[in-house]
Amino acid sequence: MTTMLNVESVSKRFGGIIANSDISMHVNQGEIVGLIGPNGSGKTTLYNSIVGYHPIDSGSVQFEGQEISKMLVPQIARLGLLRTFQQTRIYGAMTCVENMLISVPHKEEGIFALLQRHPKADLERCDELMEFVGLYSKRHLMAGSLSFGQQKLLEFAMALMNEPKMLLLDEPTAGINPTLINGLLDRLLRANQEFGITLLVIEHNMRVIMNIAKRIYCLAHGQLLAEGGPNEIQNDPRVIDAYLGAH
Ligand SMILES: Nc1ncnc2c1ncn2[C@@H]1O[C@H](COP(=O)(O)OP(=O)(O)OP(=O)(O)O)[C@@H](O)[C@H]1O
Numbered sequence: 001m002t003t004m005l006n007v008e009s010v011s012k013r014f015g016g017i018i019a020n021s022d023i024s025m026h027v028n029q030g031e032i033v034g035l036i037g038p039n040g041s042g043k044t045t046l047y048n049s050i051v052g053y054h055p056i057d058s059g060s061v062q063f064e065g066q067e068i069s070k071m072l073v074p075q076i077a078r079l080g081l082l083r084t085f086q087q088t089r090i091y092g093a094m095t096c097v098e099n100m101l102i103s104v105p106h107k108e109e110g111i112f113a114l115l116q117r118h119p120k121a122d123l124e125r126c127d128e129l130m131e132f133v134g135l136y137s138k139r140h141l142m143a144g145s146l147s148f149g150q151q152k153l154l155e156f157a158m159a160l161m162n163e164p165k166m167l168l169l170d171e172p173t174a175g176i177n178p179t180l181i182n183g184l185l186d187r188l189l190r191a192n193q194e195f196g197i198t199l200l201v202i203e204h205n206m207r208v209i210m211n212i213a214k215r216i217y218c219l220a221h222g223q224l225l226a227e228g229g230p231n232e233i234q235n236d237p238r239v240i241d242a243y244l245g246a247h
Pocket residue numbers: 014017018019037038039040041042043044045046
């Protein structure tokens with residue numbers, strides 16, 4: 001198995017708060033791996049450290065064997081490693097198609113040039129992905145008129161526009177109704193199987209993460225608490241304690 005993402009002894013503090021302490025983990029090519037932990041355990045900080053949102057204090061992050069811990073977000077994105085956010089980041093006053101088109105970082109062109117030019121390949125890919133996430137009939141509607149769950153699907157499609165090799169998803173199902181959750185889960189699995197995209201998924205919904213991830217890492221108080229298969233993790237007394245202790 002080829003290691004796609006390798007995180008070695010990563011630490012990050014904010015003033016007196018140790019958000020990540022000596023975290024090591026890896027994700028193999030083609031895997032879906034879960035990242036869980038109570039609120040404030042350091043999951044989002046770890047994502048930000050991986051994709052270059054802030055410098056890490058110590059440790060190493062490698063993507064496909066290349067050290068990326070000193071690189072900036074756009075450089076890392078160009079290598080094919082992207083993250084999504086807990087809160088959707090779409091422009092409500094633009095159509096779904098326009099949101100899709102501006103999500104592709106184009107050759108230093110301004111947003112207006114990009115919207116006028118509509119590269120054909122991008123438009124075709126946009127249509128395919130709108131179909132893929134089930135939003136084709138809504139593609140010319142303002143993104144702000146979509147339900148929250150549909151906006152999450154749009155955001156997922158926007159990430160796919162960049163043809164990532166690996167996506168870090170931050171609570172993809174948060175705030176979505178159960179019917180749409182199943183639809184989103186199905187899309188995540190298909191993106192993994194059909195497009196070959198490796199996934200690391202932060203998720204508070206245990207049913208979801210236990211269903212899609214083959215391996216799960218659990219953080220608590222900024223440290224790696226446990227790693228294992230869904231059953232192992234579900235029955236690990238340290239994980240149970242961390243969650244019970246957090247409520
Ligand atoms: N920019 C920042 N400045 C100061 N403290 C921060 C910053 N970002 C995160 N922290 C702190 O680091 C710790 C870990 O936070 P983080 O957001 O990574 O946890 P999380 O596991 O993602 O939580 P949640 O599940 O609630 O999103 C928390 O104590 C948080 O307050």
